[in-house]
Amino acid sequence: MSDKYREAGVDLEAGYESVRRIKSHVARTKTMGAIDSIGAFGGMFDLSKYGFQEPVLVSGTDGVGTKLMIAFEADKHDTIGIDAVAMCVNDVLVQGALPMFFLDYIAVGKNHPQVIEQIVKGVADGCVQAECALIGGETAEMPDMYDEHHYDLAGFCVGAVDRSRLLDGQKIAAGDVLIGLPSSGCHSNGFSLIRKVLLKDAKLDLQATFEELGGKTLAEELLTPTRIYVKAIKHLLDKVDIKGMSHITGGGFYENVPRMLKEGQGVRIDLNSYPSKPIFDLIARCGNISKQEMCNVFNMGIGFILAVDPGDVEKVQQLLAEIDEPSYVIGEVTDTGSVDLQW
Template identity: 60%
Template sequence: MKNSHSESYAAAGVDVTAGYESVERIRPMVESTYIPGVMGTLGGFGGLFAPDVSGMKRPVLVSGTDGVGTKLRLAQLMDKHDTIGIDCVAMCVNDIICGGASPLFFLDYIACGKNNPARIAEIVSGITEGCRQAGCALVGGETAEHPGMMPEEDYDVAGFSVGIVDEEKIIDGKALAEGDTLIGLASTGVHSNGFSLVRKVFDVEHADLKAPVAELGGQSLGDALLTPTRIYVKAVQALLKDGVDIHAISHITGGGFYENVPRMMTEGLTARIQLDSFPRLPIFDLIEEKGGIPRRDMYNTFNMGIGLIMAVPAGQADQAMALLDQAGEQAYVIGSVVAGEAGVELV
C-alpha cells in the first residue's frame, strides 16, 4: 500500500491514504479483541475464525445484524464518538444471546462523508469495547467514503455478529410453561431505540445538550441519551453455565414491551408483568412529561428500564437472581407466565 495513491480519486472526494491511516490507528484496538479461534490479521479480504465445536453434537450458527439508528445524531451533535460502537455491538449480540448462542465474532461497516482517521478510531474504540464486553472478536470491517451522498461530517455505523450454540441447547420458548418466573435485567437508559421520537421531544438540533438537568440528577441530557446499551451476554452465559434452565429470552428494543415480549411467548401463554416491580429511570419520566406521550406509547417504544427479560422455572428463580447479582447485573422478578393469548399483559 506504500505506492497506493490516486490524485484523481482524491479530487473526487475519496482519499485512500486516509483509509490506510485509519487501519493503522485501529489495529491495536482490534487485536485487543482477539480470542481463541481468530485466524490471520487485520487487512485481509475476509475475516477468518475457526470455532471450537468440541463437545457439541450439532453446532448451529446464529447471526444478528443491526445499526445504531438516529442515536448517531446525538453523538454528532455532542461530538462524542467513542460509545456508539458499543451500541452497535450490543444490538447484535444481545439478539444472538436470546437464542442461547455465544457470539464468536463481529464485523462493522462505517459509511462517512469524509474519512477522518481520528474520528474513525474513536468509533472503532467503542466497537472494540463492545466486543470485549461480549467476549467476541472484531475480525474485520469496512470504512466507506460517500462524497456527494453524505455531508463530510456525517457517518453511519452498522454491523453484524455470528455466534454458535449446540442445537439441543437452543433457547426457543418451547419449554415455556405456565408459572415460569420472569426476570428483568436493568437497562442503562434509552439504549439504541426510539431516538426519532426522542429527538423530536427534546428538539435536539436546538437544545443545550451539555447543560446539567435537575431531573437527571445533574447529568446533561446529551450524556444521559448517549449512555451506551448494556450488553447482557456474559450474564446469560453465567446462568447457563450454572445449569439454570432458561426457557425464553426477549431483548427489549424498538417496539418496547408490547412488540418484543410476545416474541418469546408460545401459543396459549402470556407474560404478565408487574409494572411496580422495577424502577423507571428518570430519563423515561422526562421523555413522557416533556413530550406528553401516553403511557402505553412509552411501553410500546422504549425499554422503560428493563433491557432483557428471561423466563425461568419458578424453582430456579432464586438461583438465577443470585447468579445475576454475582455477575454485576441489577435484576428484578417482574412477573410470571400465565395462560392467555395476549402475549403480554402490563398490570
C-alpha cells in the first residue's frame, strides 16, 4: 500500500505502531480539563473547569538542544522527554501561571516505534510531574534531514493564571530576599560546551564512573532530567506573597535573574550559600573555564529563584520543607542595576 513511500524512507506502518504504543503514556497525563483527542487534528482542553475569573493564558516553547547528542551516544531515550516538558513548564510558572496542557514535536530520520515510545514515556512522566495534560503532538519522519538514529524534540506548553495574580516583577523591591531551589545538575543548557570540553577535548568516556559524581557514570549524570518546580510553587502560591520568580536556564544568573526585575534593579548572590554540584567543578576543571563564564552558561546548582519579602522567608522555607523541597537563602535584590556574584 505504501511501498513507494517506504522506498523513499518513510514507513507509515511504523508511524501507526508508534501511535499505538504511546496511547497508554498519554492516558496517564489526563487532567480535569483534558478532552480525549488523540488522533484528532487538534488537542482540546476545557479551561472553564478551573474557575478562573479573568484568565490570562501564558505559553512557552522550547527544545532539549544538544543534550540529545548525549542521549544518542548513550542510547538512552526515556528521560529526555522530561527535559522537554521542564524547559516549557518552568518558564510558564515564573509568571504565576499553572501549566494546563502540553504538546510535543518529534522529528526523526527513521521511525523506530520503540524509541518513540521511550521518548513519549519521558514526556508523559514530565507532564505527570507538572500536573498538566499531554493533549497532542506530532511525529515527523524525515529521511535525509536527520540521521537514521537521530531525532529532534521540542515542546509547547500553555498555562493559565487570573490576571490579578499575574507575576510581572512590579512588586519587587530592593531588600527583598532571594530563595533558591536546587537544580538536579546541568538541566538542558550548555551541552555544546559540555560535549566539547568533556567528550571532544578531555575524551572522557560516557560509560565511565566518576567518584566525584557519586559513583555515577558520566552519561547518568549528564542525562539527569531537568527538575520541574510546579508542585513546589503550587504549594506556595495560595499561602505566601511571591513577588517574582526566575527559571535559571541558558545564560545562567547573569541573563535570567534580571528578567524578573524592574529597570534599575540588580541582585547580589552568594554562590557559597548552597551546596555545589560536582559536575560543574568537573566541567570548569577540564575546560579551564573561569567562574564568571561558568555562571554565564550554567545554573551552577540553582534551577529556580523566588523573590520574597524578608518577613516571608521563614514561612516560605517552612512550607517548602513540608513537601521535602530543599531551599536556600542565596541573596537579595539591590538597586545597583547589576548581577553581583560572590564566590
